[in-house]
Each structure stands twice: as C-alpha cells, then as structure tokens.
Amino acid sequence: MLKKLSLSAALTLGLSATAALAAGGAGHVEDYDFSFEGPFGTFDQNQLQRGLKVYTEVCAACHGLKFVPIRTLGDAGGPDLPADQVREYAKLYEVYDEELEDFREAKPVDHFPESALENAPDLSLMAKARAGFHGPYGLGINQLMKGMGGPEYIASLMTGYVDPPACAPDDFDGYYNRAFTAGGIPAECKDENGYSKIEGSWIGMAPPLDDGYVEFDDGHENDLENLSKDVSAFLMWTAEPKMMARKQAGLTGVLFLTVLAVLLYLANKRLWAPIKQRAKDEE
C-alpha cells in the first residue's frame, strides 16, 4: 500500500513538472552540432578564436566576463593564443586598480571587465546556467544523451529573432525571440488561464548578430548561424575551461576500471576453481 502511494505520488509529481514546463511556454532550441559533444569531444581552437573575436567585437560592448582571467586565453585546450597576443589583447580593456584608485590598461593577470551595460548579464558562466534541452521527463529530447544544451541555447538565442506571432500587438516592448522564455508575453498571446500559447517571449536585447557582422582573417564563413555557433563555443569554454581535462580524466578512469574488472574476474575464477572442482567431484 505504502509503495503504491509513493509511486503514484511520484507519477503525479513527474506529470505536474512536465505540465509546468509546458505551461511556462517552451522555447525553440536548435540541436546544433559542436566539436566538444560526447565523451571524446574536444574544443576546436580555431572556433574558440573566432568566438573570441565575435565576443570582443560585438558582445563585449554590453556583456562582461568577470570570472575569466585574460591570461587563460593562452591556455592549451582553450583558444591557445601566443603570449604576445594575449598581452596585446589585454590592452583592449581598462580595469579599475584598487591601489592606484584609478583605471588602467588591463594586463593578462586581470580578469575581463564586468558588464558595461547594467542589465546585460555576465556571460562567464552563461553556457552552464541555461539548459537548452529538458529531460528526462523532457519534451522529447533527453539531457542524458545530448548534454544540457547551454551552447545550443545561446546559439538558438542568436538565431531566434524571427517575425513575432500574429497574436502580438505591434508596439509590445522588446524583441520577439523564439528561444527566450524568461521575457514578457502580451496578454493577447495567452489562453484564458494565463498560459502562453506561443514559443519564446520578448527580450530586452536587440538582435546582436547578423550575416557578415564579424569578418575572419582566414575568410571563414561568417553567416549568422556560423557566428552564433562560434560565440557559443567560446562561451562554453569560458564556462568550463577544463572540460577537456575532465573528459580525459574520466576516460583514464574508465580504462583503469576496465582493466581492474578483468583482473578481478580472473582472480575470482582462480580462487573459486578448487572449490568448484571439489563440488564436481562430490557429485
């Protein structure tokens, strides 16, 4: 009886969680492919460097990366810039020096500045703070298989500025984005219970990217989708700079445990062999 009760309670909880998700208005998240997906995935250094360029030329005007030390741009496994380029890069920013009690040129030891625009969130950890996929109750897609979908969400946000749905009045505040779910939704687009009938919501950020906004020295493709994916990959790196080291440690661990399992199996077999033999003899 008790068991049955808790099972049905769990079911109800699960179902209402799914319902709550659906009621909040779902966002449209594209399942973009990234080089760092899966247990063997690694960051693509060229992509991280392109993403850094997109961030620097576009996003940095409003968004900070206050948890990221500039010197880590030189880390292997990251954008891997040569030391002289890191020093040059640091000079793009000014930081407040507590000792000088004044602003000065940034150095590699400094962190990136905070957001320049007060209501623009810091992007250091954004790729881990947002989930693009929901699961395991999920709306069809499972976090277990695809990861949390942070970078997919950011890329989808960049490409998510589409024509607003017909239910919306022309003068509604903000920019309609089909990936963004935390913004305002006009009453005309809600049902009688106040639930959203549309995908996404209205965001306070004007579309930051479009085809050709940033150009790359090597002539790499720079349409909206490519720029969006590059900056999202870069923000995945800022959020988890040691991802490659983590995966490597995980793989070493799995390998080690596999060898150990084989050894234990053999040892077990040998230890029990005489006893099994005796049992057979007695039969």
Ligand code: HEC
């Ligand atoms: C002109 C200023 C400006 C620029 C440039 C800008 N943003 Fe934003 N961004 C904002 C503001 C303001 C918000 C908060 C919007 C809101 O909550 O309605 C925001 C929010 C965001 C969010 C958070 C969305 C969420 O789920 O809460 C992300 C991610 C983001 N921006 C990424 C970027 C990226 C990547 C770039 C560069 C390609 C960029 N932004 C360029 C002003 C800007």
